[in-house]
Amino acid sequence: MTLNYDEKRGFPRVNVQCDIQLTEVSSGDAFTAVCHDLSGGGVMFTSEKAMDVDAEYELVMEGGMGTPPLKAKIRVIRCDAEGDAYQVATRIQEILS
Secondary structure: OOOOHHHHOOOOOEEEEEEEEEEEOOOOOEEEEEEEEEOOOEEEEEEOOOOOOOOEEEEEEOOOOOOOOEEEEEEEEEEEEEOOEEEEEEEEEEEOO
């Protein structure tokens, strides 16, 4: 039996289109990016700013309709130029309260 790529993932991806707030842990620089998908293990988003691999950020994604915001510490695992922006893949390091 063969499995397609998505079925081999530890966590399923959920497609989302929303703004997220990011703060670089080392410098405190804050900016907004656009989230494209979310899973139990990571977040992928588009940023106007290039991000270094292994850099750590605090992420805040606002909830809606009674859902609290998601706050997490993330680590960049990939940052690829895509037109005038960057597609950034991250791993969730810790869920923050």
